[in-house]
Amino acid sequence: xxxxxxxxxxxxxxxxxxxxxxxxxxxxxxxxxxxxxxxxxxxxxxxxxxxxxxxxxxxxxxxxxxxxxxxxxxxxxxxxxxxxxxxxxxxxxxxxxxxxxxxxxxxxxxxxxxxxxxxxxxxxxxxxxxxxxxxxxxxxxxxxxxxxxxxxxxxxxxxxxxxxxxxxxxxxxxxxxxxxxxxxxxxxxxxxxxxxxxxxxxxxxxxxxxxxxxxxxxxxxxxxxxxxxxxxxxxxxxxxxxxxxxxxxxxxxxxxxxxxxxxxxxxxxxxxxxxxxxxxxxxxxxxxxxxxxxxxxxxxxxxxxxxxxxxxxxxxxxxxxxxxxxxxxxxxxxxxxxxxxxxxxxxxxxxxxxxxxxxxxxxxxxxxxxxxxxxxxxxxxxxxxxxxxxxxxxxxxxxxxxxxxxxxxxxxxxxxxxxxxxxxxxxxxxxxxxxxxxxxxxxxxxxxxxxxxxxxxxxxxxxxxxxxxxxxxxxxxxxxxxxxxxxxxxxxxxxxxxxxxxxxxxxxxxxxxxxxxxxxxxxxxxxxxxxxxxxxxxxxxxxxxxxxxxxxxxxxxxxxxxxxxxxxxxxxxxxxxxxxxxxxxxxxxxxxxxxxxxxxxxxxxxxxxxxxxxxxxxxxxxxxxxxxxxxxxxxxxxxxxxxxxxxxxxxxxxxxxxxxxxxxxxxxxxxxxxxxxxxxxxxxxxxxxxxxxx
DNA sequence: AGAGTGGGCCTTTTT
DNA sequence: GGCCCACTCT
Numbered sequence: 001x002x003x004x005x006x007x008x009x010x011x012x013x014x015x016x017x018x019x020x021x022x023x024x025x026x027x028x029x030x031x032x033x034x035x036x037x038x039x040x041x042x043x044x045x046x047x048x049x050x051x052x053x054x055x056x057x058x059x060x061x062x063x064x065x066x067x068x069x070x071x072x073x074x075x076x077x078x079x080x081x082x083x084x085x086x087x088x089x090x091x092x093x094x095x096x097x098x099x100x101x102x103x104x105x106x107x108x109x110x111x112x113x114x115x116x117x118x119x120x121x122x123x124x125x126x127x128x129x130x131x132x133x134x135x136x137x138x139x140x141x142x143x144x145x146x147x148x149x150x151x152x153x154x155x156x157x158x159x160x161x162x163x164x165x166x167x168x169x170x171x172x173x174x175x176x177x178x179x180x181x182x183x184x185x186x187x188x189x190x191x192x193x194x195x196x197x198x199x200x201x202x203x204x205x206x207x208x209x210x211x212x213x214x215x216x217x218x219x220x221x222x223x224x225x226x227x228x229x230x231x232x233x234x235x236x237x238x239x240x241x242x243x244x245x246x247x248x249x250x251x252x253x254x255x256x257x258x259x260x261x262x263x264x265x266x267x268x269x270x271x272x273x274x275x276x277x278x279x280x281x282x283x284x285x286x287x288x289x290x291x292x293x294x295x296x297x298x299x300x301x302x303x304x305x306x307x308x309x310x311x312x313x314x315x316x317x318x319x320x321x322x323x324x325x326x327x328x329x330x331x332x333x334x335x336x337x338x339x340x341x342x343x344x345x346x347x348x349x350x351x352x353x354x355x356x357x358x359x360x361x362x363x364x365x366x367x368x369x370x371x372x373x374x375x376x377x378x379x380x381x382x383x384x385x386x387x388x389x390x391x392x393x394x395x396x397x398x399x400x401x402x403x404x405x406x407x408x409x410x411x412x413x414x415x416x417x418x419x420x421x422x423x424x425x426x427x428x429x430x431x432x433x434x435x436x437x438x439x440x441x442x443x444x445x446x447x448x449x450x451x452x453x454x455x456x457x458x459x460x461x462x463x464x465x466x467x468x469x470x471x472x473x474x475x476x477x478x479x480x481x482x483x484x485x486x487x488x489x490x491x492x493x494x495x496x497x498x499x500x501x502x503x504x505x506x507x508x509x510x511x512x513x514x515x516x517x518x519x520x521x522x523x524x525x526x527x528x529x530x531x532x533x534x535x536x537x538x539x540x541x542x543x544x545x546x547x548x549x550x551x552x553x554x555x556x557x558x559x560x561x562x563x564x565x566x567x568x569x570x571x572x573x574x575x576x577x578x579x580x581x582x583x584x585x586x587x588x589x590x591x592x593x594x595x596x597x598x599x600x601x602x603x604x605x606x607x608x609x610x611x612x613x614x615x616x617x618x619x620x621x622x623x624x625x626x627x628x629x630x631x632x633x634x635x636x637x638x639x640x641x642x643x644x645x646x647x648x649x650x651x652x653x654x655x656x657x658x659x660x661x662x663x664x665x666x667x668x669x670x671x672x673x674x675x676x677x678x679x680x681x682x683x684x685x686x687x688x689x690x691x692x693x694x
Numbered sequence: 695a696g697a698g699t700g701g702g703c704c705t706t707t708t709t
Numbered sequence: 710g711g712c713c714c715a716c717t718c719t
Binding site for chain 3: 170394397
């Protein structure tokens with residue numbers, strides 16, 4: 001359902017002209033403009049005004065971390081640090097943009113001068129300039145999740161492994177293995193032995209596949225997400241000249257969400273700051289929820305050991321939640337052994353107790369949530385101030401249907417990302433091949449659009465181009481050669497000819513300088529519109545998506561920049577699937593992971609059944625239970641005024657009988673004396689659900 | 695060689 | 710419900 005509504009997705013061009021205005025008003029930073037006294041509390045001000053040097057800030061949930069960081073940057077600028085010599089590493093690009101805009105507003109500078117974004121985003125920028133030092137061509141491509149998986153599968157096939165062979169790990173398992181090894185900086189064999197012992201006997205083969213995988217990426221002149229980080233580090237370790245340049249590039253480094261950095265990212269920060277040691281890291285160990293991605297929350301615990309002279313601060317006043325919600329959160333997280341001890345205190349007025357709501361089954365759960373949301377709306381909490389959070393996306397299936405039935409508009413922060421949808425990837429494959437003619441995956445994707453061309457023909461075509469490329473010829477220029485026709489069946493030739501011609505025209509320099517025009521050309525003139533019609537029933541929606549992509553591309557400065565931005569685009573813009581029309585009046589559905597850093601007046605947590613949240617597979621990992629509890633803590637602390645903890649008592653499994661569910665251990669373990677930190681509700685749901693009325 | 699169909703499998707979180 | 714593989718038809 002939500003996945004179908006492709007056309008409703010919005011692509012918001014990167015704002016904002018407001019920044020430009022500030023830049024015109026006053027090009028010079030002015031001192032004393034920022035009011036640190038009235039805008040910050042004592043704890044926050046201490047951080048903002050502290051002397052430069054290694055600094056650790058433990059910032060509890062809702063304690064004004066972003067605000068503090070923003071004022072810290074403002075302070076640095078006041079002290080004379082040039083904005084373009086400040087590096088701001090955040091968890092999402094959106095967080096960086098917001099913070100930069102706020103700094104810009106505070107200091108009346110051009111916010112774009114600050115260097116900020118995710119580790120991956122910043123790495124991409126640096127590697128554009130210095131990647132050639134590591135042997136990459138100047139226009140290396142970026143591989144997304146799907147590309148990487150495909151490449152891993154094909155590396156496996158190259159070595160003749162996996163086909164019918166005794167249980168060889170699937171491509172996504174191999175990718176996982178490889179990625180964990182990079183992000184935790186351990187040898188693959190080590191990760192294999194610890195985390196996938198069942199494949200231990202295949203170690204040698206798996207290592208060969210990993211080597212082949214790396215080779216293929218090099219051949220393609222492409223990097224994946226992990227390579228971006230790895231190569232950033234390599235620049236710092238293996239290329240002394242570049243290392244010097246990078247270390248001298250910034251005078252101050254600030255890292256947000258430091259608890260979710262992994263070993264590799266931690267090392268990058270240390271090395272980037274090796275000369276001036278002016279690194280300020282902010283995080284909350286209690287909110288570390290990305291260990292599956294290699295996040296290493298010892299980074300934050302051990303920071304004082306790596307920087308014995310560092311200053312340490314804590315932000316312990318919670319501005320977000322009522323004392324009742326905070327009490328429940330504090331009780332829960334107290335069950336974790338490994339953490340920085342800290343006491344979060346509430347500063348808001350008393351509110352209502354969180355509600356603990358056992359429901360008969362998932363259907364009643366969905367009905368309850370939908371109905372209660374409507375009641376809250378009557379009571380003055382608008383839909384946009386309400387969120388439903390869950391451990392795994394499929395936990396919201398029944399709810400999505402129920403909301404649709406009642407006409408309650410919602411959007412899901414997740415699902416298929418806009419840029420990972422097939423039709424968007426098809427169009428971008430044209431552009432990617434033009435940008436990086438060694439991009440085998442993109443070339444094959446494009447030619448397979450021609451009717452009559454499948455994997456075998458695409459392979460044949462590419463092998464020929466690859467031979468020419470090996471002789472130093474540019475594959476883009478050789479596309480018109482007649483002999484390519486001999487490699488495909490006759491009936492495929494007209495379609496292929498059209499695509500070859502299109503790729504040739506797209507490669508012209510005049511085209512390449514206009515990425516938006518390239519998108520339009522692919523759709524209207526290269527025949528992609530027709531391909532869409534044949535392949536999809538909702539081709540109109542998909543065509544609209546492509547036109548939106550063209551609009552988005554208008555603001556790109558170059559093809560490189562556009563493709564880089566698109567691959568690394570994180571949360572929000574363009575990624576949301578929208579149901580319903582009024583963008584200001586929609587309920588949010590989100591995984592807890594994606595809800596990080598956000599807040600709502602009312603939060604519903606669903607599927608709080610043991611085995612779902614905490615999730616059974618996660619519990620198998622070492623430290624899994626504590627990580628799940630931190631996840632629960634993150635979820636609970638998203639709520640400002642009202643919190644509903646829901647779980648179904650009964651569940652019908654796929655094929656079999658009903659199963660009795662246990663409430664989450666995170667609920668059971670909460671103290672009941674003198675009073676439980678919640679109020680238990682008993683629910684009866686009306687048989688005729690009310691619809692949303694305006 | 696490609697495209698379409700049916701059966702067996704697993705199902706977490708994401709830059 | 711979705712993904713992968715094997716099988717069959719064109």
